[in-house]
Amino acid sequence: MGFSPLVDQLLDALRVLPGVGPKTAQRMALHLLERDRDGGRRLTEVLGRALVEVGYCRRCRTLTEEEVCALCSSARRDETLLCIVESPADMLAIEEAGGYQGQYYVLHGHLSPLDGIGPEDIGLDRLDGRLDQGAIEEVILATNPTVEGEATAHYIAEQLRERGIRLSRLAYGVPMGGELEYVDGGTLSRAFNGRLPFSGG
Amino acid sequence: MGFSPLVDQLLDALRVLPGVGPKTAQRMALHLLERDRDGGRRLTEVLGRALVEVGYCRRCRTLTEEEVCALCSSARRDETLLCIVESPADMLAIEEAGGYQGQYYVLHGHLSPLDGIGPEDIGLDRLDGRLDQGAIEEVILATNPTVEGEATAHYIAEQLRERGIRLSRLAYGVPMGGELEYVDGGTLSRAFNGRLPFSGG
Numbered sequence: 001m002g003f004s005p006l007v008d009q010l011l012d013a014l015r016v017l018p019g020v021g022p023k024t025a026q027r028m029a030l031h032l033l034e035r036d037r038d039g040g041r042r043l044t045e046v047l048g049r050a051l052v053e054v055g056y057c058r059r060c061r062t063l064t065e066e067e068v069c070a071l072c073s074s075a076r077r078d079e080t081l082l083c084i085v086e087s088p089a090d091m092l093a094i095e096e097a098g099g100y101q102g103q104y105y106v107l108h109g110h111l112s113p114l115d116g117i118g119p120e121d122i123g124l125d126r127l128d129g130r131l132d133q134g135a136i137e138e139v140i141l142a143t144n145p146t147v148e149g150e151a152t153a154h155y156i157a158e159q160l161r162e163r164g165i166r167l168s169r170l171a172y173g174v175p176m177g178g179e180l181e182y183v184d185g186g187t188l189s190r191a192f193n194g195r196l197p198f199s200g201g
Numbered sequence: 202m203g204f205s206p207l208v209d210q211l212l213d214a215l216r217v218l219p220g221v222g223p224k225t226a227q228r229m230a231l232h233l234l235e236r237d238r239d240g241g242r243r244l245t246e247v248l249g250r251a252l253v254e255v256g257y258c259r260r261c262r263t264l265t266e267e268e269v270c271a272l273c274s275s276a277r278r279d280e281t282l283l284c285i286v287e288s289p290a291d292m293l294a295i296e297e298a299g300g301y302q303g304q305y306y307v308l309h310g311h312l313s314p315l316d317g318i319g320p321e322d323i324g325l326d327r328l329d330g331r332l333d334q335g336a337i338e339e340v341i342l343a344t345n346p347t348v349e350g351e352a353t354a355h356y357i358a359e360q361l362r363e364r365g366i367r368l369s370r371l372a373y374g375v376p377m378g379g380e381l382e383y384v385d386g387g388t389l390s391r392a393f394n395g396r397l398p399f400s401g402g
Binding site for chain 1: 206207208214229233237240248263290293
């Protein structure tokens with residue numbers, strides 16, 4: 001036995017959310033139906049609208065309900081720098097860190113031939129078009145420091161080679177505030193090889 | 202800076218779900234918008250329908266889209282037993298445990314004067330009407346073994362006292378499969394006081 005058919009359907013539907021298993025789905029469904037129907041209605045309304053209206057920015061491909069996102073429309077961003085990230089969440093993290101004032105390009109994923117994800121699935125077929133538009137002088141490859149992220153960065157570097165544009169990659173090294181003891185070996189040897197002159201005094 | 206206004210609204214709306222903080226809401230929103238729009242549409246459709254159609258069973262007050270739920274409509278349930286629980290989830294747990302074949306009555310909460318939750322908020326004003334309908338001979342008080350659940354059980358016992366109906370409460374004791382070492386003192390002394398004749402050998 002379970003709940004009524006419609007409540008059971010709701011449990012199923014909630015499981016499309018990442019990290020939501022049967023018990024969590026049950027807790028969510030009962031919470032919405034017993035205690036927060038207003039919140040539930042707001043969720044259906046906003047989610048429904050977002051699914052229809054939110055698409056990709058025509059310039060940087062981030063998620064937005066506008067043709068061109070607020071960042072791409074801003075006159076205060078440096079037109080000569082383009083940072084390529086895997087996800088809008090990475091873009092937000094970089095913005096929150098502060099300091100970077102250039103443009104972005106969002107892949108929404110990384111190359112993964114085994115999963116059938118090729119260059120056009122992550123918007124690389126339109127990257128040349130984006131570079132043709134503007135005054136980009138440097139492309140910063142900020143894909144994740146994972147096997148797939150590295151492979152994607154290499155692919156993009158290859159694709160852009162003949163443009164003669166400056167390419168850079170985020171620095172590798174020990175994370176700030178961490179303890180060496182807990183840093184993995186690969187990171188540690190990268191940090192040794194990339195050691196910098198000490199400017200502390 | 203955040204995401205676009207509509208995506209930010211979606212993050213807010215997802216936070217009505219219990220246990221969902223800012224990071225989880227972000228992961229959910231990006232997952233739905235980037236990878237599973239079909240799942241998102243199904244969620245809005247089913248949740249929207251559930252919020253309109255799912256109400257309380259006229260007899261037992263569990264959540265259902267019918268006038269009377271499947272369990273109350275079943276001819277195979279014992280009409281003489283009524284089990285009072287705090288939530289549809291408790292009802293489901295008892296059904297899954299198996300063995301109980303009677304009826305239910307769902308409070309959707311417990312008495313909590315400090316939060317302004319009185320008897321009529323948990324359907325106790327309609328409990329007499331439910332008992333008047335049928336051939337109930339025993340009421341099993343299966344509210345949670347918490348302070349609020351106990352208080353609610355006592356309140357119901359008081360309310361039903363003059364009907365001269367048989368009242369029972371779930372047994373207290375050590376949970377099956379647990380280790381005594383980890384059982385709290387209150388439970389352990391209850392289990393001692395309620396010790397049973399050994400029928401094993």
